[in-house]
Amino acid sequence: MELSDTILARAERFVSSNFSRLKRPRIQKMKMAFIFILTYLCFFAPVHQAQPPSATISDLSLKNMDFAMNLYRRISTYHDKNIFFSPLSISTSFAALLMASDGVTREEILKGLNLEQLEKEDQPELIPELFQLLHENITQNGSLQLDQGMALFMRQQFGIQKTFKDQMKTFFNADITTVDFADTERSISLINDYIKQKTQGKVSEMLSGLNELTQLLLVSTIFFQGAWEMPFNPNFTENAAFYIDNYNIVQVPMMFKEDKFYTTEDVRLGARVLNLPYREGVSMLILLPNKDKDYTEIEEEITAQKFQNWIKKLQKTKLEVNMPKFKMERSYSLHTILPDMGITSIFSESANLTRLSKDGFFKVSEVLHKAVIEVDETGTTAAAATTIGIIPYSLPRTFTVNRPFFFFIYHEDTSSLLFMGRVIDPTKN
Known part of the structure; x- marks a missing residue:
């Protein structure tokens, strides 16, 4: 009995002394998971029955x-x-x-x-x-x-x-x-x-x-x-062409912003993706078909799995973004x-x-x-001064939303889709 107690005590000391050394980088993530688990237990089941x-x-x-x-x-x-x-x-x-x-x-x-x-x-x-x-x-948090x-x-x-x-x-x-x-x-x-x-x-x-x-x-x-995390400056908004199709063109107020944005490209689908964050963990994801791609072909291919893949592949890039205001x-x-x-x-x-x-x-x-x-230039003044470093001497790429596009507003932590839509003509309410 004493031998068993001694072995158990040594094992406990080993786990205790090595846990913080081996797991230290993951402690912050574990704290967040623990918070969610506690919330879950409050609503669902006794501790022994709970699932993450x-x-x-x-x-x-x-x-x-x-x-x-x-x-x-x-x-x-x-x-x-x-x-x-x-x-x-x-x-x-x-x-x-x-x-x-x-x-x-x-x-x-x-x-x-x-x-x-x-x-x-x-x-x-x-x-x-x-x-x-x-x-x-x-x-x-009540701010959304x-x-x-x-x-x-x-x-x-x-x-x-x-x-x-x-x-x-x-x-x-x-x-x-x-x-x-x-x-x-x-x-x-x-x-x-x-x-x-x-x-x-x-x-x-x-x-x-x-x-x-x-x-x-x-x-x-x-x-x-929602307020943009990086708002557009209304002084830079100018009327520009929006190509509904090859035969119909309308003039729309086009917002402009040069900064670092998260973006990716779905080569197989024939579209580019841009992430525009709101404050408090909500973002708008824009799916812009390539110029030679009909939006009707793309909308048949959109799935939850593709959406999640776009989010995973987003990379921060210096961009000049041109996006229409719409309501x-x-x-x-x-x-x-x-x-x-x-x-x-x-x-x-x-x-x-x-x-x-x-x-x-x-x-x-x-x-x-x-x-x-309603999508316009509005954002928080504090976030407008976000100091994101710009790569020295790099020429900015452009992301110009001047043709029919899809947009998705989602909650980042849960990947929950709050809204989705399609803009064919920004001038139509």
Whole structure:
């Protein structure tokens, strides 16, 4: 017994004395991982059952990104105009509806949102908890101006399940309101006022009409305003040509900035990539097709894996960046788009929303999504004076965004895609 104790004591001293020497360079990273693990434990499970949350959040972000690409391709089939939406806002809304659905309806939502592999039978609230944890991770320091709103507007006689109502409040901070849809004018005013508040006045009227037979209306809004880490000087902004195609050219306010930027090139895809960081760990990634490449060929090839590869291959380079100012306000009736992605029964008479209410049979009549963005020179004055060394005597390369391009706004730590869009004509709002 004493011999065993002696061996154990020696082993402990060996580990203790060598840990700091061998692992010192990794201590800072381990501290960060530990913080995430603690946060995870608070929301998910006892210590002995816990799994590293960073991997799970990463999986959620990856799944949501592929959902975003699939949804983008569906939207793009309707028109060849500008596109802007928030895949995170949409998937978060339907993650909430997962708690209300069952059977085929639930299976369709999981499959359509690409979340099947995250589903665990013994943890029915895992996916909502993951979305909650992801949202708190993104907005934890409070400096990121990301206003995401969710609301359920229900007819007055709708007997909502208390469990579902409590879950919506807990995981999604949702606003749940009863509405007399028979009074369409008042209902429209109420819903539009909610949207106006959630978009900080940027979207004043989303609904123009409403079916008086509506049972349940899910509204998802998101508003983002970020300050560039390296703002553009408005004194350098000048009108320049933007080539919509070979036959259509428009004049747009083109911003200019010379500095060191992170960039890369996807030779196989035929496009260049530029990273423009906002403050507080959020960046815009621009994908610019080469001059001889049609953007329609590239949009079919964009995947979550490619996106992650671009981020990994970014290298700091001295660049002259020319980028157009643009403003977009886009709204979508998702109940006409999501059925193409396999989410159908929730909009039909076969909808299984038994966890929402047992007072009858209900379906989702409308799902409306609106996103607003404005890109200009604005940035923080402190960050404007960032002293990044310039390579002596090197001639700057140029990155001129003067033709249709794609953009993605993502949270760097979680690789979560907040927004994505396509700019065909910067002069069109």
